[in-house]
Amino acid sequence: xxxxxxxxxxSSALFSLGLIAVxxxxxxxxxxxxxxxxxxxxxxxxxxxxxxxxxxxxxxxVVFVVFALAVxxxxxxxxxxxxxxxxRHQRNVRLGDARRLHG
Amino acid sequence: MHLPVxxxxxxxxxxxxxxxxxxxxxxxRPGLGAGLALAALAGSLLLAVLALGGALADPAAxxxxxxxxxxxxxxAIRLGWLLDPLGTLLAVMVAAVGLLIFTFSLGYLRDDPRAxxxxxxxxxxxxxxxxxxxxxSLLLLFVCWELVGLASYxxxxxxxxxxxxxxxxxxxxxxxxxxxxxxxxxxxxxxxSTGTLLLFDGGRGVLEAEALGSLAGATTVGGLAVSTxxxxxxxxxxxxxxxxxPLHVWLPDAMEGPTPVSALIHAATMVAAGVFLVAxxxxxxxxxxxxxxxxxxxxSVVATVGAVTALFGAAVAVxxxxxxxxxxxxxxxxxxxxxxxxxxxxWTAAIFHLLTHACFKAxxxxxxxxxxxxxxxxxxxxxxxxxxxxLPVTGATxxxxxxxxxxxxxxxxxxxxxxxxxxxxxxxxxxxxxxxxALAAVALTAFYMTRLLAEVFAGAPRGHGAxxxxxxxxxxxxxxxxxxxASVGLxxxxxxxxxxxxxTLDPTFKAEAGGAGLMAVSxxxxxxxxxxxWARYGRxxxxxxxxxxxxxxxxxxxxxxxxxxxxxxxxxxxxxxxLNAALAAAANALDRSVWDGCVRLLARLGAYAGLVxxxxxxxxxxxxxxxxxxxxxxxxxxxxxxxxxxxxxxVWMLAAGFxxxxxxVLLGGAR
Numbered sequence: 001x002x003x004x005x006x007x008x009x010x011s012s013a014l015f016s017l018g019l020i021a022v023x024x025x026x027x028x029x030x031x032x033x034x035x036x037x038x039x040x041x042x043x044x045x046x047x048x049x050x051x052x053x054x055x056x057x058x059x060x061x062v063v064f065v066v067f068a069l070a071v072x073x074x075x076x077x078x079x080x081x082x083x084x085x086x087x088r089h090q091r092n093v094r095l096g097d098a099r100r101l102h103g
Numbered sequence: 104m105h106l107p108v109x110x111x112x113x114x115x116x117x118x119x120x121x122x123x124x125x126x127x128x129x130x131x132r133p134g135l136g137a138g139l140a141l142a143a144l145a146g147s148l149l150l151a152v153l154a155l156g157g158a159l160a161d162p163a164a165x166x167x168x169x170x171x172x173x174x175x176x177x178x179a180i181r182l183g184w185l186l187d188p189l190g191t192l193l194a195v196m197v198a199a200v201g202l203l204i205f206t207f208s209l210g211y212l213r214d215d216p217r218a219x220x221x222x223x224x225x226x227x228x229x230x231x232x233x234x235x236x237x238x239x240s241l242l243l244l245f246v247c248w249e250l251v252g253l254a255s256y257x258x259x260x261x262x263x264x265x266x267x268x269x270x271x272x273x274x275x276x277x278x279x280x281x282x283x284x285x286x287x288x289x290x291x292x293x294x295x296s297t298g299t300l301l302l303f304d305g306g307r308g309v310l311e312a313e314a315l316g317s318l319a320g321a322t323t324v325g326g327l328a329v330s331t332x333x334x335x336x337x338x339x340x341x342x343x344x345x346x347x348x349p350l351h352v353w354l355p356d357a358m359e360g361p362t363p364v365s366a367l368i369h370a371a372t373m374v375a376a377g378v379f380l381v382a383x384x385x386x387x388x389x390x391x392x393x394x395x396x397x398x399x400x401x402x403s404v405v406a407t408v409g410a411v412t413a414l415f416g417a418a419v420a421v422x423x424x425x426x427x428x429x430x431x432x433x434x435x436x437x438x439x440x441x442x443x444x445x446x447x448x449x450w451t452a453a454i455f456h457l458l459t460h461a462c463f464k465a466x467x468x469x470x471x472x473x474x475x476x477x478x479x480x481x482x483x484x485x486x487x488x489x490x491x492x493x494l495p496v497t498g499a500t501x502x503x504x505x506x507x508x509x510x511x512x513x514x515x516x517x518x519x520x521x522x523x524x525x526x527x528x529x530x531x532x533x534x535x536x537x538x539x540x541a542l543a544a545v546a547l548t549a550f551y552m553t554r555l556l557a558e559v560f561a562g563a564p565r566g567h568g569a570x571x572x573x574x575x576x577x578x579x580x581x582x583x584x585x586x587x588x589a590s591v592g593l594x595x596x597x598x599x600x601x602x603x604x605x606x607t608l609d610p611t612f613k614a615e616a617g618g619a620g621l622m623a624v625s626x627x628x629x630x631x632x633x634x635x636x637w638a639r640y641g642r643x644x645x646x647x648x649x650x651x652x653x654x655x656x657x658x659x660x661x662x663x664x665x666x667x668x669x670x671x672x673x674x675x676x677x678x679x680x681x682l683n684a685a686l687a688a689a690a691n692a693l694d695r696s697v698w699d700g701c702v703r704l705l706a707r708l709g710a711y712a713g714l715v716x717x718x719x720x721x722x723x724x725x726x727x728x729x730x731x732x733x734x735x736x737x738x739x740x741x742x743x744x745x746x747x748x749x750x751x752x753x754v755w756m757l758a759a760g761f762x763x764x765x766x767x768v769l770l771g772g773a774r
Contacts (some may be wrong), residue, residue, distance in 0.1 A: 022754055044450050102748030
């Protein structure tokens with residue numbers, strides 16, 4: 001197995017872990033954690049394709065990842081603020097309880 | 104057998120790994136978590152002893168192991184480990200004291216349902232602290248520095264259900280962060296001007312002659328040498344961590360945490376990290392001493408801050424009524440001593456005092472923990488008293504700790520290390536003031552420790568907790584005895600006649616003769632302090648908890664000011680706190696008036712446009728569209744049923760759609 005394959009397998013596992021967390025967890029914070037895991041799996045792919053791709057000497061992959069990390073940090077801030085707002089409204093952070101926007 | 108330097112990472116990694124494992128151990132098996140923590144730390148202790156053996160075999164040789172963390176552009180960020188007498192000696196101390204305190208915690212937190220988390224945080228702390236001591240890179244040191252700060256925050260707020268504990272944790276975190284900002288700026292500046300953050304790197308490290316020469320040679324704003332400016336920035340971090348005035352306010356409040364935490368983190372190890380940092384970067388701080396026209400020397404600032412802190416802490420400790428707060432202010436004062444020693448050039452004396460202080464202050468805090476445990480969480484010395492007969496082991500070991508801290512001559516370790524510091528301060532050429540301040544603090548220290556001992560252990564019980572006290576179990580008293588033995592024995596490593604410790608740490612150390620007169624003065628001051636304390640508190644113990652403090656009767660205004668900690672917290676609340684509140688109020692007002700006004704204006708314009716449009720709609724277009732609208736409404740209602748509002752449902756649909764798409768692509772490819 002080439003290192004690229006190993007990286008991709010690892011990142012798929014990480015992505016699946018994150019996806020499972022998002023799908024089955026009811027705590028909004030843990031769902032956010034799952035989203036972060038999925039993001040980082042994507043980051044890992046960037047790095048892997050860059051490192052084992054045609055131009056590993058140039059910094060493309062790192063730049064992508066730094067941008068993705070910055071966006072992820074902003075997203076975490078907004079997400080946690082949403083969680084706090086959710087907690088203010090319903091005194092818990094269960095996603096199942098937050099369905100006031102149903103049709 | 105010596106530890107190969109490539110394996111140094113194991114020392115911090117063991118407790119850190121234990122912390123990770125404890126985090127996933129089931130909560131119903133607290134014993135397993137505690138066992139993991141103890142085993143990992145014992146392993147670290149063994150490895151640290153091996154590393155110390157290797158470092159002592161040749162004290163002048165610095166074993167380093169450097170590796171690249173990551174490379175970007177043309178540079179690379181390199182981290183590394185360093186085995187030298189300074190780091191390994193302190194690592195052995197941290198692991199040994201930590202092991203005793205972990206053991207003590209087994210008894211102290213036996214009934215706490217969250218004991219598992221406690222051991223997890225403690226292990227995390229131990230790992231980070233050991234990493235801090237053994238790092239050969241200021242960046243790695245900084246990472247560990249922040250991790251110990253995090254562990255300290257988590258442990259101060261361990262009983263976060265109590266508002267005071269949660270508040271104290273936040274205060275500690277934010278106050279030390281102010282100092283850490285300075286440290287970070289210093290690191291960035293250092294990286295920018297030398298291109299590396301490694302301490303020793305075969306001639307290219309920041310503590311080696313080449314870099315020091317260029318840093319001391321360049322000047323910056325105000326004629327400061329760059330090395331002075333960077334040194335002072337690094338000292339900001341040290342002052343925050345070590346509770347130096349004016350950043351000391353968090354340390355007394357940190358006593359809201361469980362007492363073993365106060366002993367390990369806020370007395371013996373983490374708060375000493377600042378002193379360690381100053382000793383570690385001492386060549387950088389001392390680089391400007393050779394400059395004749397420097398406006399200020401970095402070390403002079405260190406010495407001044409240390410002297411002020413030593414006197415401030417000792418004075419405030421005199422008037423505190425909470426057993427742990429007396430000890431906390433005493434810690435502030437003793438850390439000031441260490442900074443004073445480092446500032447006057449005797450960083451080996453600072454480390455000597457750091458080691459002895461770690462033992463006897465851990466002993467005193469654990470003794471206080473034993474008292475608190477035995478009296479059902481009574482911490483107010485006015486309601487204690489008479490515990491001498493009820494807690495014989497705790498009382499005897501606490502007295503040993505008290506005498507070591509007060510500097511009772513010859514037998515106790517605190518005497519020798521304090522003597523080394525006084526000697527250094529006496530020989531400081533720049534100003535005699537720090538020496539005089541240190542002498543005053545010696546007498547005050549003896550006074551407040553005599554007061555504490557007399558109030559807690561002498562006389563008759565003055566409260567329900569003290570009346571029903573029973574000696575703590577062996578798991579708590581055995582660490583006390585071990586620490587008491589260490590508090591006596593450690594002093595003989597650094598006496599003026601055989602300064603083994605100083606010579607090991609600094610091979611160029613030269614013992615100076617002629618300290619007998621100085622020793623006589625300090626012994627006289629210690630005796631005066633103890634006698635004064637005994638005369639006021641020991642001879643006639645107060646009869647009941649409401650009787651006023653003897654000091655409050657003779658000098659009421661001074662006592663009130665000291666009991667209020669000289670108003671530092673109030674001052675900060677009135678200035679910085681109010682400034683922050685004013686900024687927040689201004690931002691709020693701006694938000695409400697200006698931005699809200701813009702939004703409202705837009706909204707009103709929209710409303711007018713809407714009015715016009717409604718008129719035309721109702722008059723002209725309604726009829727035709729009503730029918731279409733009804734149809735849309737019906738279909739909308741049908742679709743709305745799929746909008747359940749359940750975020751999970753959406754994600755499930757997303758995932759299912761993805762799987763369908765993937766299947767379609769795969770099957771399509773096959774055809």
